[in-house]
Amino acid sequence: EVQLVESGGAVVQPGGSLRLSCVASGFTFEDYTMHWVRQAPGKGLEWVSLITLDGGSTFYADSVRGRFTISRDNNKNSLYLEMNSLRAEDTALYYCAKDLETTVTTGLSDWGQGTLVTVSS
Amino acid sequence: EIVLTQSPATLSLSPGERATLSCRASQSVSSYLAWYQQKRGQAPRLLIYDASKRATGIAARFSGSGSGTDFTLTISSLEPDDSAVYYCQQRSNWPPYSFGQGTKLEIK
Secondary structure, three states, X not given: OOEEEEEOOXXXXXXXXXXXXXXXXXXXXXXOXXXXXXXXXXXXXXXXXXXXXXXXXXXXXXXXXXXXXEEEEOOOOEEEEEEOOOOHHHOEEEEEEEEOOXXXXXXXXXEOOOEEEEEOO | OOOEEEEOOEEEEOOXXXXXXXXXXXXXXXXXXXXXXXXXXXXXXXXXXXXXXXXXOOOOOXXXXXXXXXXXXEEOOOOHHHOEEEEXXXXXXXXXXXXXXXXXXXXX
């Protein structure tokens, strides 16, 4: 059974930093592109970032590019999101998600339960 | 950036009825569209990918159709458990892998 468990969410002041983690199990982690998706309270889904199998390529939404950094450690079956210069609009539940297929992103087949980031003074 | 517009915003139907949810793209996404279901307090669940392929374990009541800019998610016979918000997502032109704003389906 695929499991994705996020952690690291917290209350942080504007301008602050935070590092989210996602530990994966139940599948061969290094074979899949991984994503972060967020959801502001009462709002819809927003794709944030992805990282390819070996971490060689990363992509970001315009809203976070230059402030967030995605990374992975395939030896630890872990995905990370380093978040800097946080803003109130970054307040959201952050989900870690796995691609359905190994070769291309066709859909996000498995999701964690999310970790809550609140940016507030 | 491709913008996905879902309609209606809210849909209220009775058990056994047929639900039709729409997703329109601002430019062609070919067949590169997925649908997700999100129940209250839960993570999203992949229902359909590549416009019409059902994900593993998804009931045959759920079907997807369309290509280019216009897509439809159909739930053929509603059950009370289908109450949720449904999102479409495109993978044609990325980043970003944009989502629609969602359709809330209420079962009376």
